[in-house]
Structures are given as C-alpha cells and as structure tokens.
Amino acid sequence: MTNPIPDFEHQVAEQRPYLLKFARLQLRNETWAEDAVSDALLAALARPQAFQARSQLRTWLVGILKHKVIDILRQHKREVILSANDDDADADPLDDFAFHRDGHFIEPPADWGHPDQELSQRQFMAVLDACTDKLPPVQGRLFLMREWLELSSEDICKELNLTPTNLYVQLHRARLRLRECLELHWFART
Amino acid sequence: MTPIVRSLMSQLPLMRSCKEVTALLIAREDRVLPLTERVGLRMHMVLCRACPRFERQVLTMRNAMKQWRNYTGDD
Numbered sequence: 001m002t003n004p005i006p007d008f009e010h011q012v013a014e015q016r017p018y019l020l021k022f023a024r025l026q027l028r029n030e031t032w033a034e035d036a037v038s039d040a041l042l043a044a045l046a047r048p049q050a051f052q053a054r055s056q057l058r059t060w061l062v063g064i065l066k067h068k069v070i071d072i073l074r075q076h077k078r079e080v081i082l083s084a085n086d087d088d089a090d091a092d093p094l095d096d097f098a099f100h101r102d103g104h105f106i107e108p109p110a111d112w113g114h115p116d117q118e119l120s121q122r123q124f125m126a127v128l129d130a131c132t133d134k135l136p137p138v139q140g141r142l143f144l145m146r147e148w149l150e151l152s153s154e155d156i157c158k159e160l161n162l163t164p165t166n167l168y169v170q171l172h173r174a175r176l177r178l179r180e181c182l183e184l185h186w187f188a189r190t
Numbered sequence: 191m192t193p194i195v196r197s198l199m200s201q202l203p204l205m206r207s208c209k210e211v212t213a214l215l216i217a218r219e220d221r222v223l224p225l226t227e228r229v230g231l232r233m234h235m236v237l238c239r240a241c242p243r244f245e246r247q248v249l250t251m252r253n254a255m256k257q258w259r260n261y262t263g264d265d
Contacts, residue, residue, distance in 0.1 A: 099207075103209035105240040105241075109247060171220045172217065175219060179248075179251060
C-alpha cells in the first residue's frame with residue numbers, strides 16, 4: 001500500500017506552475033508571486049485534511065493562493081498602485097474609436113457576433129491570458145483584483161487607500177485596452 | 191444614425207452622446223450607475239444602432255472573464 005501523504009505532496013507540487021501563472025498576472029512582480037505561491041503551497045501541505053477530495057485540487061489551491069495574494073497586496077499597498085512609468089497617464093483610451101465632434105460614433109464598433117460557444121476554447125483563453133498580461137502593471141493589478149480576486153470596487157479602494165475616481169480611471173483604461181486587444185487578436189482574425 | 195436623430199438626441203435632457211454612453215457602459219462593470227445616468231443610457235440605447243454593439247462587446251468580455259476565472263485547462 002502506498003503512503004497517501006507523499007502522493008498528496010506530489011500532486012500539490014505539480015500545481016505550482018499553474019498557480020504561479022495567476023500570481024504573476026495579479027502581482028506583476030516575480031518575487032511577490034514566488035512568495036505568494038510558496039506561502040499557499042506551505043499552507044496547503046500543512047493541512048491536507050482540509051482538502052475535500054470531492055472538489056478539484058486545483059480549485060482548492062487557487063482559493064488558498066487568493067488569500068495569500070491579498071496579504072501581499074496589503075503589505076505592498078503603496079507599490080501596488082505606484083506606476084514608475086505610467087505611459088498613458090494622459091491618453092484617453094476612447095480615442096481608439098472615432099467620434100464626431102458631438103460625441104457620436106463615426107464608425108460603429110465591430111459586431112463580435114455570438115462567440116459564446118467558442119469562448120471556452122483553449123486558444124481563446126491563451127489570447128485572454130496574453131491580453132491581460134499586456135496591461136500596464138497598475139492597471140493589470142487593479143483589473144485582476146476585480147476579475148480574478150473578485151473584490152468589489154469599494155474593497156479595493158479600502159485595501160489600497162485608493163480614491164474611487166482613481167480606481168475607476170484605471171479600470172476604465174484597462175477594460176478598453178483589453179477590448180482592443182481582444183478585437184485585434186481574436187475577433188478580427190479571418 | 192441620421193443627422194436629424196442626432197440633433198434631436200443632443201437636445202433632449204439626460205440624453206447622452208455615444209462617447210458618454212461608451213464610458214458609462216464600461217463604468218457599469220465596476221460601479222452602480224446613478225439613476226440619471228441609467229436613464230440617459232437607456233434612452234440613448236433605444237435610438238442608437240452603434241452603442242448596442244458596444245454593449246454586446248462589454249457583455250462578451252464580462253462572460254469571457256468569468257470563464258477565464260474558472261478555466262483550469264486540461265487536467
């Protein structure tokens with residue numbers, strides 16, 4: 001009979017690359033990401049009894065990782081929202097669209113069709129990963145706090161001592177950038 | 191949108207331009223819009239053919255992020 005404990009350790013360790021991908025996307029800092037994943041793995045290994053075999057190991061580990069990531073975001077709250085070279089501080093991302101002077105569309109947005117069926121495709125997830133990764137660090141962190149950590153805007157402001165206006169400006173830019181990236185690399189492909 | 195509809199739209203109180211509506215549709219993903227903004231948004235969407243397309247894009251992205259969040263790849 002095999003010992004179940006080393007087997008569990010092995011399975012947990014195997015998830016490291018997957019966890020690291022999310023930690024990197026969220027934290028945009030290699031050291032922080034490594035720390036968060038190590039903390040999560042140690043916490044998981046310290047209480048294997050907490051894992052319900054019915055749920056997926058990966059899902060359980062991601063849940064632990066999210067808590068560790070939030071801890072790190074708290075510890076580094078100032079750096080998290082500090083952008084060394086905010087390359088588009090003055091750019092209005094809506095300028096990607098052409099508007100008449102009265103604010104109406106010159107060229108309507110593209111019809112993306114009904115991609116619901118194809119969204120789960122592996123290739124689409126890869127494009128989404130890449131587009132998310134391309135967001136500038138501060139925008140990317142805030143965007144993923146909403147979309148991956150699933151925090152409310154109020155909670156993000158509280159955690160990072162950020163004004164709502166500041167947060168909304170960053171999220172607005174992030175969402176428009178992501179939209180443009182998806183259009184370019186997924187919806188406009190022929 | 192015809193110039194007549196456009197000029198009409200710009201004269202109605204609460205009515206928003208496409209540019210404003212686009213910003214509101216994005217903002218709606220992260221905050222609850224005040225009533226006047228919601229009304230302006232709705233009024234505009236009824237008359238405009240371009241903005242509903244943008245709204246569909248935003249909803250597609252919302253759905254995509256949800257799937258991405260739960261996507262675990264091939265096990």
